[in-house]
Amino acid sequence: MSRGGTVREVERRILHHLHGHRTRIHLTQIHAHFLRHHLHQSNHILSHFVSVCGSLRKMDYAHLVFLQTQHPNILLYNSMIKGYSLSPPFQMSLNMFHAMKKHGIWPDEFTFAPVLKSCSNLCDVRFGKTIHCQVVSLGFYRFSGVRIGLVEMYVNCGKIKDAYKVFDEMPERNVIVWNLMIRGCCETGNVDMGYKLFKEMRERSVVTWNTMLSCLSKSGRKGEASKVFHEMCDNGFEPDEATIVTMLPVCACLGEDEIGQWIHEYAKSSKLYEKHVSVGNSLVDFYCKRALVDAALMVFNDMPLKNVVSWNAMISGLAFNGEVEKGLALFDEMMNNGLHPNESTFVGVLTCCVHSGSVQRGRDLFSSMVSNHQIVPKLEHYGCMVDLLGRGGLVKEAYELIKSMPMKPNAALWGALLSSCHNHGDMELAEVAVKEVIVLEPWNSGNYVLLSNIYAEKGKWDEVEKVRLLMMESKINKAAGQSMIR
Numbered sequence: 131m132s133r134g135g136t137v138r139e140v141e142r143r144i145l146h147h148l149h150g151h152r153t154r155i156h157l158t159q160i161h162a163h164f165l166r167h168h169l170h171q172s173n174h175i176l177s178h179f180v181s182v183c184g185s186l187r188k189m190d191y192a193h194l195v196f197l198q199t200q201h202p203n204i205l206l207y208n209s210m211i212k213g214y215s216l217s218p219p220f221q222m223s224l225n226m227f228h229a230m231k232k233h234g235i236w237p238d239e240f241t242f243a244p245v246l247k248s249c250s251n252l253c254d255v256r257f258g259k260t261i262h263c264q265v266v267s268l269g270f271y272r273f274s275g276v277r278i279g280l281v282e283m284y285v286n287c288g289k290i291k292d293a294y295k296v297f298d299e300m301p302e303r304n305v306i307v308w309n310l311m312i313r314g315c316c317e318t319g320n321v322d323m324g325y326k327l328f329k330e331m332r333e334r335s336v337v338t339w340n341t342m343l344s345c346l347s348k349s350g351r352k353g354e355a356s357k358v359f360h361e362m363c364d365n366g367f368e369p370d371e372a373t374i375v376t377m378l379p380v381c382a383c384l385g386e387d388e389i390g391q392w393i394h395e396y397a398k399s400s401k402l403y404e405k406h407v408s409v410g411n412s413l414v415d416f417y418c419k420r421a422l423v424d425a426a427l428m429v430f431n432d433m434p435l436k437n438v439v440s441w442n443a444m445i446s447g448l449a450f451n452g453e454v455e456k457g458l459a460l461f462d463e464m465m466n467n468g469l470h471p472n473e474s475t476f477v478g479v480l481t482c483c484v485h486s487g488s489v490q491r492g493r494d495l496f497s498s499m500v501s502n503h504q505i506v507p508k509l510e511h512y513g514c515m516v517d518l519l520g521r522g523g524l525v526k527e528a529y530e531l532i533k534s535m536p537m538k539p540n541a542a543l544w545g546a547l548l549s550s551c552h553n554h555g556d557m558e559l560a561e562v563a564v565k566e567v568i569v570l571e572p573w574n575s576g577n578y579v580l581l582s583n584i585y586a587e588k589g590k591w592d593e594v595e596k597v598r599l600l601m602m603e604s605k606i607n608k609a610a611g612q613s614m615i616r
Contacts, residue, residue: 157182157183157186157188157191160179164179171199171200171201173199173201173202173203173205173206174205176195176196176199176202176206176209177205177206177208177209178209179192179195180192180195180196180206180209180210180213181209181212181213183195183213184209184212184213184214184216184217185213185216187216187217189213189214189217189222192210192213193210193222196210202233202235203235204230204235204236204237204238204241207226207227207229207230207235207241208238208240208241208244210226211223211226211227211230211241211244211245211248212240212244214226214244214248215244215245215247215248215251218251220248220251220252221248221252223244223245223247223248224245224248224249224252224254224257227241227245236268237264237268237270238270239270239273239275239276242261242264242265242270242273242276242279243275243276243278243279244279245261245279246258246261246276246279246280246282246283247279247282247283249261249283249287250279250282250283250285250286250287251286253286253287254287255283255284255287255289258280258283258284258287259292262280265280274300274302274304277296277299277300277307278304278306278307278310280293280296281293281296281297281307281310281311281314282310284296284314285310285311285313285314285317288317288318290314290315290318290320293310293311293314294311297311305331305333305334305335305337305338308327308331308338309335309337309338309341311324311327312324312327312328312338312341312342312345313341313345315327316341316344316345316348316349317345321345321346321349321351324342324345325342325345325346325354328342334365334367336367336368336369336370336372336373339358339359339362339367339373340370340372340373340376342358343355343358343359343362343373343376343377343380344372344376346358347376347377347379347380352380352383352384353384355376355377355380356377356380356381356384356386356389359373359377359380359389368400369393369396370402371402371405371406371408371409374393374396374397374402374409374412375408375409375412377389377393378390378393378412378413378415378416379412379415379416379419381393381416382415382416382419382420383419385420387420387422390416390417390420393413394413394429397409397413403433403434404434404435407433407435407436407437407439407440408439410429410430410433410435410436410440411437411439411440411443413426413429414426414429414430414433414440414443414444414447415443415447417429417447418443418444418446418447418448418450418451419447419450421451423447423448423451423453426444426447427444430443430444438469438470438471438472438474438475439474441460441461441464441469441471441475442472442474442475442478444460445457445460445461445464445475445478445479445482446474446477446478446481448460448482449478449479449481449482449485450481452485454482454483454485454486455482455486457478457479457481457482458479458482458483458486458488458491461475461478461479461482470503471503471505472505473505473508473510473511476495476496476499476505476507476511477510477511477514479495480492480495480496480511480514480515480518481514483495483514483518484514484517484518484521487518487521487522488518489518489519489522489524492514492515492518493515496511496514496515499511508537509537509539509540509543512531512532512535512539512543513542513543513546515528515531516528516531516532516543516546516547516550517546517550519531519550520546520547520549520550520551520553520554521550521553523550523554525547525550525551525554525556525559526556526559528547528550529547529559529562529563532544532547539566540570541567541570541571544563544564544566544567544570545563545567547559547563548560548563548564548567548580551563557584557587557588560584561581561584561585564577564580564581564584565581568581575601578600578601582594582598
């Protein structure tokens with residue numbers, strides 16, 4: 131066999147191993163193999179090696195190998211640029227592009243798409259526009275992949291007009307670029323334009339339907355989202371995980387229990403329920419929002435996979451539906467199973483304490499956030515505690531907790547204290563609370579009326595008049611028929 135034949139055979143074996151199923155385990159062995167056969171300067175072999183490193187997120191290793199190359203060509207540089215465009219640090223992709231040009235190697239049609247991808251990931255629209263100019267001047271604008279890269283870069287940088295200009299100039303548009311434009315329109319607030327593009331499409335993918343469903347749902351147009359979902363099913367498209375996660379909150383909001391239950395059955399029959407924990411989580415959330423607690427518990431108990439979101443959804447759902455003892459018991463079960471709660475877990479379980487009046491349990495849980503779980507309480511947690519203490523008549527303790535907060539309390543938190551002061555007759559502290567609410571909500575006439583009522587109950591008529599004059603000076607009118615009690 132000739133030497134050339136031997137080299138080709140070695141190359142064939144190396145490429146076979148490179149693209150095999152156990153590449154991650156054998157990456158160093160494959161490297162050693164082509165070193166032993168003196169192929170470490172073969173741009174052909176190295177470009178494949180770098181591509182595999184990129185797919186395995188091993189670009190640091192690829193870079194070390196690249197630095198040993200004496201005469202890298204466009205093929206190898208393109209592999210390096212693409213590899214760095216797949217995962218951070220994306221700037222390295224642009225650095226490699228500059229290095230390539232510095233060494234006198236000019237880009238080809240395969241260079242620009244990954245460079246634009248990196249610009250997109252970095253939101254570097256300035257350099258992206260420079261690349262756009264180079265693409266046009268070098269004659270690569272006709273390539274579909276390059277134009278799609280430009281559209282994606284402009285969309286991700288929020289430059290929808292620039293994206294539309296490229297899109298409008300494309301002689302042929304595949305479903306990928308249509309999806310990008312729909313998403314870009316919706317993310318920049320032009321949902322009507324996104325919907326118009328969606329309706330103009332001749333060919334759609336499941337991603338197209340999911341993109342439109344998500345855009346309509348997030349923009350509050352849930353009725354239209356429901357209509358599009360029915361259209362999707364009527365056109366023979368099978369919902370996937372993303373479809374279900376998007377549509378179940380829509381069904382909950384619209385009260386479409388039958389559709390939600392149909393989605394449940396579909397998820398079970400299509401095995402999505404078993405494969406994706408997010409589907410189970412969404413079903414639990416849906417049933418809890420529809421006050422179907424037994425159905426939510428059935429889903430939760432049947433879930434083959436659970437994560438902390440699953441437990442949070444069920445605990446919060448039980449709290450929301452007044453099943454507070456079950457919520458507290460589920461939290462205990464979660465702890466006994468060795469799971470680690472997060473911020474949302476404590477919002478849910480503290481809410482259970484609020485509705486069950488479990489003051490001491492709430493105190494203990496609040497204290498354990500930092501001491502046992504290294505979770506710094508946020509406004510939501512302080513709000514739960516103020517509500518819990520206030521409902522229990524411990525308004526002074528609630529006030530002291532507010533004063534001890536490391537962050538500035540909001541109007542809702544002072545409002546919770548104010549409500550408790552009214553319920554328990556602490557007019558002095560109510561006066562303090564309502565003044566704080568007025569500072570945070572100077573436009574709310576109800577706060578002024580409430581302060582005026584507090585002064586009237588205490589016989590401070592001069593103060594009542596001052597509040598009335600303040601409202602007049604601030605041009606604040608009392609809202610007719612509005613309750614002043616929070």
